[in-house]
Amino acid sequence: MAKHGKVAITVCSTAFLTLGRAQARALGIADLPIAVIPHPFGGRRREEIRRIADQCADDIVQLVTGAG
């Protein structure tokens, strides 16, 4: 999608950030914006997930708008 000029954001957990960066480079989109969430993601309580999602949403807005 990024190659077609669309705004594209990847969300991944800290344990997979290296993979995300390496795969983006391999696919020719080294500057792909990646929003990072804590690892592990599974098994968290609902309120924790909500807090992570709120933070992630803010991060995505910043990545899209270039703010911050």
Add this chain to the structure above:
Amino acid sequence: MSAPATDRAATFEAPDDLDAINRLSRERRWSDGLPVVPPTAARVERMLAHARRGRHDAVARLAPGFGVATVERIAINAVLAGCDPEYLPVLIAATAAVADPAFNLQAIQATTNPVAVWLIVNGPLAQQLRINASFNCIGQGAWANATLGRALRLILQNIGGALPGEMDRATHGQPGKYTFCCAENEVRHPWQPLHVERGFAAADSTVTVVGAEGTMNMNTHAKTADELARVIAETMIHPPSNEYVHGGEPWFILGSEHAEIFRRAGLDKNAVKHALWALSKMPVKRLSSNEIERARASRTPELGELADDTLLPISPRAEDIQLIVAGGPGTHSVYVPCFGNSRAVTRRIAV
């Protein structure tokens, strides 16, 4: 299809010295951690003489780096691993097989799971290449088994880009990630061999790729089919299992003595699968609470609401259980638990 020039192998001058070339291999991470055979132009040419297709033909793109696996690049990795040139067609077919969407290579290469790719070779080529199907068939000692499995690992790492700690995110990995290859023992076999079961002719040669989590030996002197099926099924039942969570495709290497016990009891391969499937159902409550949630996410469409006492089958259908017969004499068989979100793929080897 011929790969564009940008996807073709580069050549460069290197000292005519094994130690220097292995230092280079370590620096550039071309190896699995063991010394390699220098992929000189002459060695690669000898390998390519057995390709039966163009050196620049693109066989597949390999996740997660999506490098193009040309015939030439496959041949270079085969040389690095120490393969005989006659082995190349097996690796070309295996490379095409791992790229089949059913195999789910992206997940297999990038997961935290220890999954390795197990190669099973069937048909006349297995004997011609002396791929071991007997004593110690998944152990050490046979050149073809050792170097074919190793070559596929190098293809996955060097062309697919799955370097440990980078795109290969395995928490521990497993020894099978160095090499994992055998043939099926079609001589001491009471049923149809794997490739015939999968729709190929007995005279065809095939390679099957399996996403294997590891191996669990089962030494049992059980002498009746009922007892043998029961103890194998009890080995399958383990709560921290991707197979029960996702509905998998468990594999077994039956020793010929165990296979013979089933045959004498009048069970064909399909009957053994059904017996193991029925006996290995696990109550949902044996899973951890998080695994129960994961199983609900994966398997509710297949099984409906999962209650604590729901009996969870290891795979959606009994026919998903896969059996080969291999190994030497002895009261051993091997359970090969699998990745779960993957299905084995078989390809005919062009020879």
